[in-house]
Amino acid sequence: MIIxxxxxxxxxxxxxxxxPAKKLGLPAVTGYLIAGLLIGPFVLGRLGVEGLGFTSSEHxxxxxxxxxxxxxxxxxxxxxxxxxxxxKQIGKQATVIxxxxxxxxxxxxxxxxxxxxFLMPEKLSIATAITLGAIATATAxxxxxxxxxxxxxxxxxxxxxxPIVALDDAIGLIIFAVSFGIAKALNxxxxxxxFTVAINPLIEIIGSLLLGAVIGILxxxxxxxxxxxxxxxxxxxxxxxxxxxISMLHFHIPGTELEIGFSPLLVCxxxxxxxxxxxxxxxxxxxxxxxxxxxxxxxxxxxxGAELDLSVFADWAVIxxxxxxxxxxxxxxxxxxxxxxxxMKCVPSIQKYLGITLLPxxxxxxxxxxxxxxxxGADGAIIRNIVLFxxxxxxxxxxxxxxxxxxxxxxxxPKELQxxxxxxxxxxxx
Numbered sequence: 001m002i003i004x005x006x007x008x009x010x011x012x013x014x015x016x017x018x019x020p021a022k023k024l025g026l027p028a029v030t031g032y033l034i035a036g037l038l039i040g041p042f043v044l045g046r047l048g049v050e051g052l053g054f055t056s057s058e059h060x061x062x063x064x065x066x067x068x069x070x071x072x073x074x075x076x077x078x079x080x081x082x083x084x085x086x087x088k089q090i091g092k093q094a095t096v097i098x099x100x101x102x103x104x105x106x107x108x109x110x111x112x113x114x115x116x117x118f119l120m121p122e123k124l125s126i127a128t129a130i131t132l133g134a135i136a137t138a139t140a141x142x143x144x145x146x147x148x149x150x151x152x153x154x155x156x157x158x159x160x161x162x163p164i165v166a167l168d169d170a171i172g173l174i175i176f177a178v179s180f181g182i183a184k185a186l187n188x189x190x191x192x193x194x195f196t197v198a199i200n201p202l203i204e205i206i207g208s209l210l211l212g213a214v215i216g217i218l219x220x221x222x223x224x225x226x227x228x229x230x231x232x233x234x235x236x237x238x239x240x241x242x243x244x245x246i247s248m249l250h251f252h253i254p255g256t257e258l259e260i261g262f263s264p265l266l267v268c269x270x271x272x273x274x275x276x277x278x279x280x281x282x283x284x285x286x287x288x289x290x291x292x293x294x295x296x297x298x299x300x301x302x303x304x305g306a307e308l309d310l311s312v313f314a315d316w317a318v319i320x321x322x323x324x325x326x327x328x329x330x331x332x333x334x335x336x337x338x339x340x341x342x343x344m345k346c347v348p349s350i351q352k353y354l355g356i357t358l359l360p361x362x363x364x365x366x367x368x369x370x371x372x373x374x375x376x377g378a379d380g381a382i383i384r385n386i387v388l389f390x391x392x393x394x395x396x397x398x399x400x401x402x403x404x405x406x407x408x409x410x411x412x413x414p415k416e417l418q419x420x421x422x423x424x425x426x427x428x429x430x
Contacts, residue, residue, distance in 0.1 A: 003062060005051040010063075011295060013039050014302040027399040029146045029301050034396070036305020045306075060306045063299075070300035072244035072268045073293045074142045078166040079212075079272020080286050094160050097340040098167035101358060102137040104336030105329050106175055109133040112328040116321065123317040127183035128379045132321075134179035135368045135387060136329040137172035140360035141165045141265075143395065146297060147402045149290070155411035156347050161357050169265050169364050174205060176368050187376055208247065208263045212270025215243050219271065220278040223285075232281075233288045243271050265364065304362055304395065309388045318382070322389035329390075333358045349409040356405040360398030362391050 013035040021031030038044060040060065044053030054060045110133035117124045144165050148158055219239040226232050247262040276282040313319065334355030341351045369387035373380040406412045 002050050006054060006059065007063070007066075007299065009039060009051065009053065010036070010299055010302040010306075014298040027147045027403050028150050029143050029399045030396060032298055032301035033305035033308075036302040037308060037310075039302070040306035040308070042310040054306050057307075057309075060303060063303050066296070066299050067303055068244055068248075068264065069241065070293070070296050071142065072240050072264055073289070073296065074145055075166075075265045075268035076240050076243075076272040077145060077286065077290070078141055078162055079269040079274075080276040080282065082163060082166070082269075082273040082276070084277055091163070093341075093344040093346060094163040094167060096344055097160070097337060097346075097354070098164045099171055100340035100343075101164075101333055101336030101355065102168055102171045102175065104339075105136045105332030106133045106179075108328040108332030108335075109136040109325060112324050113321070116324060120317070120320075124321055124382075125187075125379055127186040127376065128383055130179050131176075131183045131372055131376070131379075131383055132325055132386060134172070134176040135365050135372075135383070136325070136332065137168065137175050138361055138364040138368065139165050139168050139172075139358050140362035140364070140395065140398065141169065142297070142300065143360040143362060143399045144357065144402060146301070147399050147406070151403060151406065151412040153406045153411040155349075155406075155409060157350050157353060157357070157406060157409040158411045160346070160350060161354065164354075164358070166269050168358070170205065170263075170269075172364065172368075173263055173266070174202075177204065180368075180372065183372075183379075184375060187379060204261050204263060205266065207260060208266035209270045211246065211262055212243065212267040213274050215239060215246070215267070216271045216274025216278070219275050223279060229285075229288060232285055233292060236285055236289050237292065239271065240268060243267050304366075307366070308392045308395075309385070310392075313389075315385065318385045318389055321382075322386045322393075325386060326390050326393055329361075330359055353405040353409045357402045359394060359401055361394040366391060 014032040017031035017035035017038075018028045019031075021028055021034075039053035041054050041056050045055045045059075047053070048055055110130055113124060113129035113132055114126065117126055117129055144161065147153070148162070219236070222235055222239070223232055226235055244264050244267075247264040247267040249262065251260040253260070276286075279285070337355035337358060338351055341354055346354075365387055369384045373384040376383065403412065407414070
């Protein structure tokens with residue numbers, strides 16, 4: 001009963017905060033995150049009234065399945081942007097830009113934090129520095145997609161942004177796996193292993209893409225047996241659930257260092273990609289699924305806001321390292337996106353504003369930090385707190401900056417220029 005009541009309160013709080021957010025010109029996602037903070041363990045939750053808010057972090061973690069499913073649908077929606085017709089136009093540009101800006105962000109953060117290590121070695125180890133550099137690659141596809149959908153953004157910047165956000169997480173997983181393997185070896189004093197540094201990450205990427213492709217083919221085959229819109233929507237939701245569930249499986253091959261695991265984001269992204277290219281009515285079906293997932297996404301962001309740990313502000317070292325991390329990650333993303341988009345001869349609006357739209361950071365980075373916290377001991381705890389601090393800043397300011405960038409690029413039309421319908425019989429007027 002308490003869990004259901006907490007879910008209801010979370011939804012209601014998110015909807016309430018979306019109103020002042022709209023009045024202030026902020027994206028709805030920012031309102032949802034603030035709502036999560038307010039009903040989280042550090043504000044209303046401190047009153048200890050069950051059901052009024054989340055009274056502890058454990059109560060928030062109990063709803064993690066909602067976040068897992070929401071991320072699956074977000075990845076599925078992004079995968080639908082990888083249509084062959086679009087990839088022929090922007091595929092090469094998106095790939096080059098995604099790789100360059102991700103690597104640049106890692107280099108910038110690594111260089112800054114390794115330099116900081118020599119000034120405060122007792123607070124920041126080399127292993128911590130290179131791990132944070134890898135986490136810097138990750139963006140927040142959920143926040144970006146929500147801003148794009150809320151303001152119906154459409155244009156050259158939006159067209160290239162969504163594929164880059166999707167590719168960014170795939171690239172980030174590879175860089176993170178390699179850097180984290182090195183960090184674990186440095187932390188334990190053990191020799192670097194080719195399995196932990198290269199082979200295991202490669203298996204995860206290839207395995208996830210293959211799994212997503214297989215589920216996508218089965219999904220397309222199953223759709224042919226259902227004809228009503230409601231049943232086709234149900235089977236779509238079913239397959240995303242299946243993809244998320246299977247991607248949580250993890251295997252270790254006895255007697256070897258090989259581990260077989262999957263990335264839910266990559267699996268669901270590939271599912272969406274295969275489906276949208278095989279199914280002729282995929283666009284219509286995605287519009288239906290988007291309506292079903294609307295309350296799910298509200299819950300996801302409210303829960304994400306409740307997860308933000310305000311106690312990180314108690315440690316001055318976390319704040320110093322966090323500020324440097326935020327500054328150099330932002331610089332790396334903006335510089336990398338600008339240079340690579342100029343090299344790929346993109347239009348000026350992409351060269352100028354793309355990097356800003358890649359700043360939001362949340363789910364993927366938090367997932368990486370959970371893995372690190374479980375395996376790096378004291379260093380892992382420091383990394384987790386720094387990532388929490390950065391996510392708090394990025395998630396509150398990032399969606400707003402994305403909206404501003406898309407507006408300046410012309411992809412979001414000013415309110416007075418958006419079409420208005422006066423009745424069912426009238427055409428939109430401008």
